[in-house]
Amino acid sequence: MASNSLLHLAFLSFFSLSLLLLLHQAFGSSRGLFLPKEYAGNGAPPPAGICAAVVTIYGYKCQEFEVKTDDGYILSVQRIPEGRAGGGGPNRPPVLLQHGILVDGVTWLLNSPQESLAMMLADNGFDLWISNTRGTRFSRRHVTLDPSNPEYWNWSWDDLVTHDLPSVINLVFTQTAQKIHYVGHSMGTLIALASFAEGKEIDKVKSAALLSPIAYLSHMTTELGNLAAKAFVGEITDMLGVAEFNPKGEPVAKFLKLLCADPGVDCYDLLTAVTGKNCCLNSSTVELSLKYEPQSTATKNLVHLAQTVRDGVLSKYDYGNSKFNVQHYGESKPPVYDLSKIPRDIPLFLSYGGQDALSDVKDVATLLNLLKSHDQDKLQVQYVKDYAHADFILGVNAKDIVYNQIIAFFRRQH
Secondary structure: OHHHOHHHHHHHOOOHHHHHHHHHHHHOOOOOOOOOOOOOOOOOOOOOOHHHHHOHHHOOOOEEEEEEOOOOEEEEEEEEOOEOOEOOOOOOOEEEEEOOOOOOHHHHHOOOOOOOHHHHHHHOOOEEEEEOOOOOOOOOEEOOOOOOOHHHHOOOHHHHHHHHHHHHHHHHHHHHOOOEEEEEEOHHHHHHHHHHHOOOOHHHEEEEEEEOOOOOOOOOOOHHHHHHHHHOOOOHHHHHOOOEEOOOOHHHHHHHHHHHOOOOOOOOOHHHHHHOOOOOOOHHHHHHHHHHOOOOEEHHHHHHHHHHHHHOOOEOOOOOOHHHHHHHHOOOOOOEOOHHHOOOOOOEEEEEEOOOOOOOHHHHHHHHHHOOOOOHHHEEEEEEOOOOOOHHHHOOOHHHHHHHHHHHHHHOOO
8 A cells, every 4th residue: 555655755745846856856957847047956055044044135133043952953943023014022922833844944934025924923913933953954963963974863753742842942932931822834733743742842832823734644645656655665765875864865866767757657747746736836936945945854754754654643753673662662562642632722723725635634634533622612723625735835825815814813812
């Protein structure tokens, strides 16, 4: 079955724009693709960081922070303390934005200020914070390890739940002395749900908005993913190595080229093939995104996500045999994240799309079933029939359809 493969998830989890770049590298051609003229292919970041690159140029104040996790990773965090028109103050409610896999915090800042969730929140009276998980461009430091050391990449999304998320939330909480509103997209929703299920960070979180929620992944569908699953089951570790999964690397480009050679796969419409039929992106946003994305993650992280697909449950990383699991967990199987244990009274806003090939409506239904005992006045669910995965972040009309709803939801929480 296709969903039993690591490769299914590795390529389904690719944010669509990442795959567009990979295809360009694999074929050495921009036919049918949007590529910025200034893109040099080396992934070099603007030296001054995210604030200078994509925030202050629009007239917003922006601050760069660093936070060290308890396992030694040094993460980059940005803060937009007030709107473009000013009006900053100590009582602005803090909001933390958490990106998904294979992208970083820049993904929230690629549309115009009028269309970007980050800028909209700042302009609507919120104290805006942006997280960048370990291994991404501006969060590649560690107190002792270098990214060239395979041990640097010995982590999965368990570690984002246990180390990264608490560290960033605590930073915001300490700086603002207020509980935060949380916004996650894709994997950013997964780590929040897992954290809430374990009762972590609940005392510092006022509410959470989950866009394209990822928890159960049994119904993802794309031709590219299915082909990868059937053709290359079990070979991803040998092909790509066991440490850093670098989307800009030659092994990934070669692998994608092999997949795209199949006549059943339309690799010049990867946007639809991977994320579903996005209704509302424009070419300039896609072009700008290729200047900054995709980002690396740990191969172990993709393995863990694939285990979620295979097993149909959310559990901690499976080390492959009972002996190793006992060493890590004291039991032969990895512990399960029981989402039914999410506190009933934490305010949740969930928004999902009818065209989303990653956060499929059937899998969202499974998640919602686990939340059926949630306090009714604390759970708001939005279904956007025409939206696919990328529309929630880059859609030009997301401000009217989704973001205004999020702002209204946050304002109702006291």
